[in-house]
Amino acid sequence: MAELPHPLAAFLVAEIRRARGAAGMTQEAFGRAAGFSASHVSAVESGTRGLTLDFIRGADRALNNGGLFERMVEQLGVPSWFLPWLDAERTATQLRCFQPCLVPGLLQTEDYARAVIRCDETLSDQDVEQRLASRIERQVILTRDRAPQFIAVIAEAVLRRAGDDFRDVMAGQIKHLITQAERTNISAHILPDEISMHVGLTGPFSLARSPDHRWVGEMENQLGGVVVDTDADVDTLLSRWETVRNEALPRRQSIELMKEVVNSWT
Template sequence: MTADNEGGAGSGGGNGGPELSDSLKTFGAVLKALREEARLTQEEFAPRVRYSPHYVAKIEQGKRFPPRDLVARSEEPLGPVAARVLSAAARSLTRRAGLASWFHQWASIEEEALSLYTYESSVIPGLLQPEPYIRAVFERRLPLLTEEVFERQVAARLARQQLIVERPDTMFSFVIEQALLERHFGGPDTTRALLDHLLEQGRRRNVEIQVMPLRQEDHSGFEGPMRLAETADNRWVGYVEAHDSSALITDPKAVSAMLQRYGKMRSQALSHRATASLLEQMRGAL
């Protein structure tokens, strides 16, 4: 299965399974200690940072990735010194918490890439999945995930998506099959959230989303999903996955062939503007 289906979140066990998130647990423990030092219960602290007690509890247990504004919101109830401590703990967090071990190498490349190209035919790319879609993916994961692993995987994927926001100078290109949108994976509400999210992300100046039509006689993607990344020194590398395994492709000839196929698919898919129009039509038909 692809990283956008499973690997970006980890699988059930063995060498390819998810690594325990020590950094998330440490952050949660620090938050709990600071909250207790301020003599606040979770029920008292939660409304002051504008989150639910249940959500705060999940963060303290290391089961949820803390929101980016949590530190700033904590300064008033916990004090400026505690906020600085919490900020230091937040810097130790990594968006790779909960990622499968075999996915880490590509995750490192993603974080430094100048350009990222993704073609997907089996599932919406992980960087473009809204939370309802992510949860629908992991709810269908076999073997079934425990609640703790499930929440950690969701948090890891949402955190990984911050790449698009944090790297506005990185060009993100996505070619996705129209069949993935027509499938209504997860039901109508999930599909509605997906279409809204794709439209929103597609408005970013560093994101180009193109849909490959259902009928395309000249389709060059028959060899399957793939990813390409331009590194900081302007080299290109490729990446492919299948069923909890992956391969990083660095041979220049092989990468060149992947670039040629991807370039051809971009010319075969709907334009960015035509894709947005199709998404709006599909959204209106729900």
């Protein structure tokens, strides 16, 4: 399962350790009740092993607290449904993303990402900055050693969604997208507006291929999202990926279109 991002993980580990101590439980007793070895508990508490949703749920069981720590994860800005995708994304050898509405999160600039996150009026400034930091932190997977191959298909309308009050942000975003698309492990393909009807109109989705060659899919919606890994669901998303990818422009033509859009504003 996915490791939670720091500093959220550090906070939760400290709270779990404090609760374990208050309950008078040794690491061995706690681990037995949570479904983990004492050495695993020790590694999580010392920070040498990542905190996962499985461990959090185990802690809730061991402490019989009614799911307190899992609810804390939700309240602190990391929805539990998203954790399996974070794990798949972090370990992927290949990533595929189709976006008809936004620049993919892994390719967003800070200014663009902040503007997108601020669209949720229920979030405080602190919530926005916390989610922004987590999103930018995820992007390091594209520049690490043995980075995954990342291919994105983005609707042309995404590039042109720039009113007067947003044009500078969008120009910076497209320039960043061009720079990223010129990296050897990243491709960005634009789906032209002239392709008016296609299977991708039903919504955005992403795919991650693991080191053992299994695919995991992720789809977001207004109420959250869903991560799928069954053969039938993954096969459907892979088929739809091939369809939208085949309709998109080649890599070099896509970069030229992005440059054309930015130049048209100057």
